[in-house]
Every structure is written in structure tokens, then in C-alpha cells.
Amino acid sequence: xxxxxxxxxxxxxxxxxxxxxxxxxxxxxxxxxxxxxxxxxxxxxxxxxxxxxxxxxxxxxxxxxxxxxxxxxxxxxxxxxxxxxxxxxxxxxxxxxxxxxxxxxxxxxxxxxxxxxxxxxxxxxxxxxxxxxxxxxxxxxxxxxxxxxxxxxxxxxxxxxxxxxxxxxxxxxxxxxxxxxxxx
Amino acid sequence: xxxxxxxxxxxxxxxxxxxxxxxxxxxxxxxxxxxxxxxxxxxxxxxxxxxxxxxxxxxxxxxxxxxxxxxxxxxxxxxxxxxxxxxxxxxxxxxxxxxxxxxxxxxxxxxxxxxxxxxxxxxxxxxxxxxxxxxxxxxxxxxxxxxxxxxxxxxxxxxxxxxxxxxxxxxxxxxxxxxxxxxxxxxxxxxxxxxxxxxxxxxxxxxxxxxxxxxxxxxxxxxxxxxxxxxxxxxxxxxxxxxxxxxxxxxxxxxxxxxxxxxxxxxxxxxxxxxxxxxxxxxxxxxxxxxxxxxxxxxxxxxxxxxxxxxxxxxxxxxxxxxxxxxxxxxxxxxxxxxxxxxxxxxxxxxxxxxxxxxxxxxxxxxxxxxxxxxxxxxxxxxxxxxxxxxxxxxxxxxxxxxxxxxxxxxxxxxxxxxxxxxxxxxxxxxxxxxxxxxxxxxxxxxxxxxxxxxxx
Amino acid sequence: xxxxxxxxxxxxxxxxxxxxxxxxxxxxxxxxxxxxxxxxxxxxxxxxxxxxxxxxxxxxxxxxxxxxxxxxxxxxxxxxxxxxxxxxxxxxxxxxxxxxxxxxxxxxxxxxxxxxxxxxxxxxxxxxxxxxxxxxxxxxxxxxxxxxxxxxxxxxxxxxxxxxxxxxxxxxxxxxxxxxxxxxxxxxxxxxxxxxxxxxxxxxxxxxxxxxxxxxxxxxxxxxxxxxxxxxxxxxxxxxxxxxxxxxxxxxxxxxxxxxxxxxxxxxxxxxxxxxxxxxxxx
Numbered sequence: 001x002x003x004x005x006x007x008x009x010x011x012x013x014x015x016x017x018x019x020x021x022x023x024x025x026x027x028x029x030x031x032x033x034x035x036x037x038x039x040x041x042x043x044x045x046x047x048x049x050x051x052x053x054x055x056x057x058x059x060x061x062x063x064x065x066x067x068x069x070x071x072x073x074x075x076x077x078x079x080x081x082x083x084x085x086x087x088x089x090x091x092x093x094x095x096x097x098x099x100x101x102x103x104x105x106x107x108x109x110x111x112x113x114x115x116x117x118x119x120x121x122x123x124x125x126x127x128x129x130x131x132x133x134x135x136x137x138x139x140x141x142x143x144x145x146x147x148x149x150x151x152x153x154x155x156x157x158x159x160x161x162x163x164x165x166x167x168x169x170x171x172x173x174x175x176x177x178x179x180x181x182x183x184x
Numbered sequence: 185x186x187x188x189x190x191x192x193x194x195x196x197x198x199x200x201x202x203x204x205x206x207x208x209x210x211x212x213x214x215x216x217x218x219x220x221x222x223x224x225x226x227x228x229x230x231x232x233x234x235x236x237x238x239x240x241x242x243x244x245x246x247x248x249x250x251x252x253x254x255x256x257x258x259x260x261x262x263x264x265x266x267x268x269x270x271x272x273x274x275x276x277x278x279x280x281x282x283x284x285x286x287x288x289x290x291x292x293x294x295x296x297x298x299x300x301x302x303x304x305x306x307x308x309x310x311x312x313x314x315x316x317x318x319x320x321x322x323x324x325x326x327x328x329x330x331x332x333x334x335x336x337x338x339x340x341x342x343x344x345x346x347x348x349x350x351x352x353x354x355x356x357x358x359x360x361x362x363x364x365x366x367x368x369x370x371x372x373x374x375x376x377x378x379x380x381x382x383x384x385x386x387x388x389x390x391x392x393x394x395x396x397x398x399x400x401x402x403x404x405x406x407x408x409x410x411x412x413x414x415x416x417x418x419x420x421x422x423x424x425x426x427x428x429x430x431x432x433x434x435x436x437x438x439x440x441x442x443x444x445x446x447x448x449x450x451x452x453x454x455x456x457x458x459x460x461x462x463x464x465x466x467x468x469x470x471x472x473x474x475x476x477x478x479x480x481x482x483x484x485x486x487x488x489x490x491x492x493x494x495x496x497x498x499x500x501x502x503x504x505x506x507x508x509x510x511x512x513x514x515x516x517x518x519x520x521x522x523x524x525x526x527x528x529x530x531x532x533x534x535x536x537x538x539x540x541x542x543x544x545x546x547x548x549x550x551x552x553x554x555x556x557x558x559x560x561x562x563x564x565x566x567x568x569x570x571x572x573x574x575x576x577x578x579x580x581x582x583x584x585x586x587x588x589x590x591x592x593x594x595x596x597x598x599x600x601x602x603x604x605x606x607x608x609x610x611x612x613x614x615x616x617x618x619x620x621x622x623x624x625x626x627x628x629x630x631x632x633x634x635x636x637x638x639x640x641x
Numbered sequence: 642x643x644x645x646x647x648x649x650x651x652x653x654x655x656x657x658x659x660x661x662x663x664x665x666x667x668x669x670x671x672x673x674x675x676x677x678x679x680x681x682x683x684x685x686x687x688x689x690x691x692x693x694x695x696x697x698x699x700x701x702x703x704x705x706x707x708x709x710x711x712x713x714x715x716x717x718x719x720x721x722x723x724x725x726x727x728x729x730x731x732x733x734x735x736x737x738x739x740x741x742x743x744x745x746x747x748x749x750x751x752x753x754x755x756x757x758x759x760x761x762x763x764x765x766x767x768x769x770x771x772x773x774x775x776x777x778x779x780x781x782x783x784x785x786x787x788x789x790x791x792x793x794x795x796x797x798x799x800x801x802x803x804x805x806x807x808x809x810x811x812x813x814x815x816x817x818x819x820x821x822x823x824x825x826x827x828x829x830x831x832x833x834x835x836x837x838x839x840x841x842x843x844x845x846x847x848x849x850x851x852x853x854x855x856x857x858x859x860x861x862x863x864x865x866x867x868x869x870x871x872x873x874x875x876x877x878x879x880x881x882x883x884x885x886x887x888x889x890x891x892x893x894x895x896x897x898x899x900x901x902x903x904x905x906x907x908x909x910x911x912x913x914x915x916x917x918x919x920x921x922x923x924x
Contacts, residue, residue, distance in 0.1 A: 073871075075862065075869060076869075077856075077857075077862050077863075077864045077869050078836060078839055078840055078841045078855060078864055078866070079839070079840045079841045079846065079864065079866045080839075081864045081866055081867065081868070081869055082869070083868075083869060084869075085862065085869040085870060085871055086870070086871065086874075087871050087874070088871075088874065105859065105860045105861040105862070106860050106862075107687070136686055136687060137687070138687055138688060138859065139859060140690045140858040140859045142690070142752035142771055142891065143752075144752055144753035144754075144891070145753070153317050156317065156326075157660060157663050158660055160326060160330065160659075160660075160663050161656060161657075161659040161660025161661070161662070161663040162656050162659070162660070163330055163334070163393065163397065163659075164330070164333075164659040164662075164663065165652070165655040165656030165657065165658060165659035165660065166389060166393055166652065166655065166656065167333060167334065167337060167659075168655035168656075168658065168659055169389070169651060169652045169655040169656075170337055170341075170386045170389055170390055171337070172651065172655065173382040173383070173385055173386035174340075174341070174344075174371060174382075174386065175371075176378075176379075176382045177344065177371050177372065177373060177379045177382050177383060178371040178372045179372075180372070180374075180376055180378050180379045180382070181378075182374065182376070231800055231801075232798070232799055232800040232801065232823045232824055233782075233797075233799045233800070233824065234799040234800025234801075235800075236799075238799070239799065240725075240787070240793075240795075240796055240797055241793065243784045243787045243788060243797065244784065244788065298783065301783070301784075302781050302782045302783050302824070303780070303781070303782020303783075303784070303797065303798070303799075303823070303824025303825055303826075304780065304781050304782040304824040304825060307762075307779070307780075307781045307782075308781065310762055310779060310781060311761055311762055311781065314762040314763050314764075314779060315761060315762060316760065316761060316762065316763050318758055318759075319758075319759050319760055319761035319762075319785070320759060320785070321759070321761035321783055321785055322761045325761075385648065408785060408788075409788075411758075411759060411789070412755065412759070412788050412789040413755055413789070413791045413888055413890075414788065414791070558788070562791055562792065562793045563732050563746065563792070563793050564732050564733060564734055564735065565732070565793070
């Protein structure tokens, strides 16, 4: 009899604990889960900077302040390396919005990833968006030398031509000597 | 007077028909040395530049410094001759021919050095197909070929009258090819007024034109160094510094060649101590100019003591290359200055000694331009030393022999003194003297220039 | 001198003829060998602008690994370089008050390259991708480019190059610089042929410390064959500098300052080991 009572008490206690934990969990669920939504323009010309806007909210839709959002572009490069290339990070403001100005240098469709890594009170979350970059022109141009109007190789050609022309003239004087009529 | 004129022709034309044993021996010896140089070059052609002491850090050596040296002594000639002609210095007439010889020969010999220095001499013609205007080497090629052509024309023009004298006065026993040679080259000169007018026009133009060309040539030679970012070479003073050094060693070379030919061909009557002393004065002036440039070259970077410049100065003034540098200062500037300033040593013998010293010193100076600057480390690398090999020395010796050889051959083919110019001067002096006798009021010095001057009256 | 009007006209005429003739000489006025400046197409028509970043925080000259610098070694092996040529070479830069740092120095691939400016025959030239190459079949061996290079990153085949025998009979390849030709200049080519085909240069792949990054300034991206970074940000965040930047040569090689601290070297450790050429020797 005593044993049955003991088990009952234990079960009741366990139930109470589980119940209260469950209640507590149910109560917290809204703030621990996070949701990140990334807003980007769908298309932009190459060479222009775009505004990447990531909105961070908790489960109940409240904005999370001071959360660090890291932005990446999913890409590949030489030797088969591929993956996420970090392009910058920003902290969310009072409205839970983090903004990064980024100038995409690849053309075509690019995939932007925003990530919230989570902290003590909030879980991680991420969002992906695509931008198509339109344009096919060079962005990086090397420039060397000084440009002065009218200065060029033609000056050298002219000087050389003048000298060699004068040689020609002198040679023509020699030919004149050779063909001079005899003196009377 | 007629007797003096005849003696002039006899003396100057004598070497063209008579060859002494000494001359033959000298020519043979020179040819042997030149041949040895050619052999050394063939070894270099077969094995590559690995047979030289040059390596990746000190990548130029004797060849390039001799290129600068020979182009330098080429300035002797034409530039000095042209300056003296334009300024109507009378004492020049008996020495201009030799000076002009030196120019043409030194350019021919010096111009070969960059080709000897090349890793692929077989590809020289590709400069014609692929040449780029932006390269200082192409500037060198353009400048040197223009200068060589100009100097050859400038040497040839005053030769025409003398070649006509050779054609007319040399004995009939001369070999037929020599006779043809003089007949063709004297281009039918008969001394008519229209011929004289054409000749003087041509000479007047060339004498003026050749001066800026000569200046440009050595400026451009300095550009293969000055157009780099290396300490010592990265300098704006280099162009004019090279030109001054060129004229300096050029004058010294004329004095030496003059002394040798005067001795060999008995020309004491025409090349007197006056010519030596006047050239000595010019040499003295250039001692000062060179000293000034040396001061500029070292004081300006030395004061600021930028890293590489400081390293270079240290090695030049008190380090690895100090013995050469101070030898240059003492033997090239100090002793010659003393010889020229002291009236007791200012004579033919003294000036020849001074000139030899100047040329040795200038040769060292050219070496000091090329090698120590390359010895300045651009990276923290191990120290290296450039030691020229026997191949390099042999090729250099061969070049000097070839230079002397061509001069010797020239001296057998052409009169080494401009006969017609000396003759005209003698006639004028007589004329002036005669006039002075009849009308003592006539002042000296005006009339005597007028008629012979290529610049007209 | 007196010139009559007729003579003056003749003189002018002669000058005119010579000027015209001079301007017809084929090579007068021709610019740097543009005909060689070809590049293979990538996916887009945009050209890559190759670039390298060397992270000195991660470079210990391979002394911690007790090997010769592996970038140099990988370059030698990959290019079958003639004995003595280290197209990328690690130098120990001593600090005045003690300590040192190691710096791998390849050709800096300057945008305002002093070497290509002075070449008389256009044998060395910059490609539109920004890589300085040498055509050994055209080089005349004057070595003016070597004198002009402020980084001493050009090498000359003074004699018969010591290379693996099998390369001697190969068909000449401008990018691989195989076979090496006596009397001509050789240098780092940024392995541009490999980069165009999608792999990083030998030295970058060979660096055991992942200290070398190869990138494209056009797409602003670089990799050390492990990670990918945004090139401009990577350099800005790590105080990138260029070697002898004050000369205005605009090198394409950037350095991140350091002394190998990220791979456990303290600034007083020294002891670079010599590289070796299996077909020749050690140096």
C-alpha cells in the first residue's frame, strides 16, 4: 500500500515538473526561435552597389536588436574551391533590420546568403535570395603613364626625318659636284 | 712659298705610298690581338654568356662599360671638329681630319659592343621587325646610326678635295684599284666655283647639324641607365654628365692619336705644340666640368642618403670600388689638372701623359657607372662580386686592337691632314703678310677668315 | 652659308621625303606587341585581372616544417625551371633592431611595368589580364629588362639551361616557358595558363601554410585553394601593402604584414633551407 502511494506521489511530482517545464517552454518558444528574411532587388546593373536588407525577428514576430548578421555570396573560384564568400556583416537596428551595401562584381545570377549565428537567448537562422546582375563590362582597369595632348612618337619621326632629309640634301650637293660642268 | 706647299703635299702624301717595317709589324700585332678577340667571341657564341663574369645580379659588365667608353671617345672627333669649324678656330685645320677619323672608327667599334653583350646576337635583325619606339635601346640604335652616317658624311666632305689631290698627285705606279678608289671618291672634283659653292653649303650644314646629333647620342646612351629605377642610375644629370665625359675622353684620345701619327708620319711642321696646348686647355676645362658633375652626382643624393644611394656612395667612396674611384679622381682629374696648369709640363710630352691618364681614368669611370649600381642589392640577397673572365678581357683587347688597326689602315688610305685647308691657310697668311707690307694700316685677323669659311662672308 | 630659294625648297623637299619614309618604317610608331596580347575566353567576355596576396602572418619560410620554402619548390617542380632560377623566392628581411620576417617574392606583375617599357623588341609584355610574360623566341638577350626591374625578379639563361632532358625537345610554349632557351630571360608567369583553365598557380597550391592567395581583381575574389574571400575586403582588413609601392610600378602582388605568427614562428627564428632541382643541384 505504502509503495503504491509512493509511486503515485512520484508520478504526481514528475507530472508537476514536466508540466511546469512544458509550460515554461511553451512560454519561451516565441522568443528563442528566430526568423531572418533577406530582401534584395531582383536585378541590378553590374558595377552598382545594392542594398541587402536582412530583417531579424523572433518567433512571435518581434524585432531583435543588436544582432550581428553576416552576409555571404555563394560562389566558386579556382581549383574547385566553392562555398560561401563572406562579403561583410552588419548589426540589426531597433527595427531588427541589418543593412549592407555591396557592389557585386560577378555578373549573372548570384546567390546572397544572410546568416544570424544566434546568441544566448536566440537561435540561429538564415535566408537566401537571388540577384541577377546585368552587364558585361570591365570594372577594373589598369592605367599607366601620363597623357599629354599632342606629345607622341610623331615628334621623333619628324626630328629623324628632318636629319635624314638634310643628309639627303647634302648628298645631293655632292652629286651636284660630281655632275658640275667643266669650267670655261 | 711654293716650296712650302710642295713640302706639305709631299709630307702628307708620303705615307700613302711608303710603308715602313714598323708599320707592318704594328699592323700585324694589332691584327693578331683582334684575331684573338674574335676567337674569344667565338667561344662566347658557342657557350653563351656563361663564359663571362656576369650573372643575374650584376648583369652588365665590361661590354656595356666599353660601349659607353667607345661611344664616348667618338665624341672627340666630329663634335670638336664641328665646334671648332663653326667658331672658325684656325688652329683646327691640321687636326680635324684625325678627329673625324676617330669618331667614325670609335662608333663602328663601340656600336658592336651591345651586340657582343646580347644573349642572342643572332636575333639582332628582329629589332628591325619588332623594334619598339619606347625602348632606350631602339633610341640608341637610331641615334648611333644617325650619328655614324652624319660623321661619315662629315668626314667625307672635306676629304673630297684631298682625294682629288691624291688622284692627281700620287705616282702612276699606284695599284689600279687604289687609283680607281681615289677617282671614284673624289667625285670629279676640279675646284670650279660651282663645285666649291656646293661643297661649302654642304659642309656648313653638316657642321651645324652634327653638333646636336652628337650631344643627343651620348644623352641617349645614358638613357639605358637613367631610364631605370636603380640607385645611381636614376638621375637627371646623367645625360649631360655622359656628354661631358664623352668630350673629355674624346679630347684626350685626339691628343694621343695626334701624337702617334705626328711621330710616325713626321708631321711636326703642321701639328705643333700649339695644337696640343690648345687641346690641353680644352681638356683642362673639362677637368673642371667633370669635377663639377662628380660633385653634383654625389652631393645631391648623398646629402639625402636614400638607402640604395647611401649603399652606392659607401661602396664607391670608401668600400669595394673606392680604389677605382679614387684612381679616377687622382689620375683622371688631379694629375691632368696639375700638368695642364703648370707651364713647365704643359708641352706635348706632358699633355700626352695627361691624356693617357685621362683615358684610363675615364675607362674606370665608365666601369664605375655600370657595375657598382648593379651591385646595390634591391632585395636582401647574398653579396656578389663581378670578376671579368679572360673571354671578356680578350674581347676588350681585341676591340682596342681593332680600333687602332682601322685607324692605321685609314691613315694609309687617306691623308691624315686636310691638305687643302692647310694650304688655304698658308696662302692667306702669305696674302695677309703681303697686304700688311703694302698697307701697314690693315688690321690682322679679319680678312684671313672670310674666303675659306664655309659660311660665306 | 648662303642658301638660294631653290636650294631651300630642295632641302625642304628632301626633309619631307625623309619624314614620309621614316613614318613608313614598319616598326616606327608600333606599340608594345599587341599581337601577342591574346587571352583565352572565360565564360563571360570580361577579362580576369589576376592578382596575388601573400599573407606574411602565415609565412615562416617553411622553417617550422624543416623544408625548403615549398612555394619555390613547387614552382621549380611545376615549371621544370632551369637550375638556379627561383621565380618565386623567399627572402629574409631583417629588422633594424632585431628580428626578421620572411617574404616570398614572385614577379610583381606591375601594371606600370618598368621591364616591358624598355624592351626593344616587345619580347616582354603585359597581357590585358595584367600578367607580364616573356616570349623567349623573340628575346634578344639584352637584359635591359633585368636592369630595369626594381624587384630583381628576372633570370637569364647565361649558358645552356640545366633542365630535365625531356623538356628540351618540347614544342615551345610561351606560358610554360618550356623549353628554356639559352641567352634569353625567364620569369614567373603567374601560371596564367593554369589560372585560365581554373587552377591556382603551383606556388599557391604548394604552400603548406595556405599563406598564398590567388585572385581576380575584376570579380574581387581570391582563394588560397581552401577558402574564398572577397579580395578588396580581405586586403583592407589586413593592412595590405605592395612591395616598393612608392616606385609607382603598381604591382599586382599584395602583402599582408606579419612574421609568421599565425603558424607559430617568433620573429627571431631563422634558417631558410636551400631549394633543390632534381635535375641539377641545390641553391
